[in-house]
Amino acid sequence: QVQLVESGGGSVQAGGSLRLSCAAxxxxxxIHNSMGWFRQAPxxxxxxxxxxxxxxxxxxxxxxxxxxxTISQDSAKNTVYLQMNSLKPExxxxxxxxxxxxPLSWLSPRGFRAADFGYWGQGTQVTVSD
Numbered sequence: 001q002v003q004l005v006e007s008g009g010g011s012v013q014a015g016g017s018l019r020l021s022c023a024a025x026x027x028x029x030x031i032h033n034s035m036g037w038f039r040q041a042p043x044x045x046x047x048x049x050x051x052x053x054x055x056x057x058x059x060x061x062x063x064x065x066x067x068x069x070t071i072s073q074d075s076a077k078n079t080v081y082l083q084m085n086s087l088k089p090e091x092x093x094x095x096x097x098x099x100x101x102x103p104l105s106w107l108s109p110r111g112f113r114a115a116d117f118g119y120w121g122q123g124t125q126v127t128v129s130d
Contacts, residue, residue, distance in 0.1 A: 001026045002024070002025070002026040002027045002099065002119045003026060004022055004023070004024055004027070004098070004119055005023045005121055005122070006020060006021065006095065006096065006097045006121040006122065006123060006124040007020070007021050008124060009095060009124030009125045009126045010125075010126070010127070011127040011128075012087055012126075012128055012129075013128070013129055014087060014088055014089055014129065014130055016087050016128070017084060017086075017087065018084045018126060019081055019082065019083050020037065020084070020095055020097075020124060020126075022080040022081070022097030022121055023077075023078065023079050024078050024079065024080065024097075024099065025078065027099050027119065028078070029052075029053055029055070029073065029075075030053075030054055031053060031054050031057070031103055032101065032103050033053065033101055034051055034052065034053045034099065034100050034102055034103065034104055034107055035051070035052060035073075035097070035098070035099040035100075036048060036049070036050050036060070036071065036097075036098060036099075036112075037049045037050050037080075037082045037095055037097060037098070038095070038096045038117075039094065039095045039096070039126075040093055040094050040096070041092060041093040041094075044093075045114075046114040047062065047114075048060065048062060048111075048112035048113075049062050049065055049069065049082070050065065050069055050070075050071035050082060051071070051104065051107065051112055052071045052073065052080070053103060055075075057104065059071050059104075060104060060107075060108065064090075065084075065091075068085050068087075069082060069084050069085070070082070087126075087128045090128075091126060091128050093126060094123045094124070094126075095123065095124050095126050096120055096122075096123045097121035098114070098117040098119060098120050098121070099117065099118070099119040100116055100117040100118050100119065102116065
């Protein structure tokens with residue numbers, strides 16, 4: 001039984017920061033497991049924002065967030081985080097925590113497709129205003 005529960009979304013002004021949390025149960029990082037964050041804005045496809053695996057392996061970041069977002073994990077709390085800095089209006093979207101029993105090496109050439117991830121949280125809204 002895998003359960004992912006997100007929290008930390010909200011409304012902020014451009015340039016602000018927000019930290020999203022994803023509490024995971026029934027799922028742990030190994031080199032063969034990956035967990036990350038996706039986002040979906042109205043009328044847009046769900047896209048991968050950041051995806052990571054066990055500590056020590058460099059995570060994936062979408063080009064649009066590479067210099068602003070950081071994915072991390074707290075093994076003791078079994079929680080994954082997404083620190084979002086210098087937020088822009090275009091970051092406005094529903095953010096989802098997702099996990100899959102697959103390594104980054106398999107996900108990467110497939111483009112980190114949402115369809116490849118089998119476990120999903122309920123989503124948390126992030127709204128960035130001018």
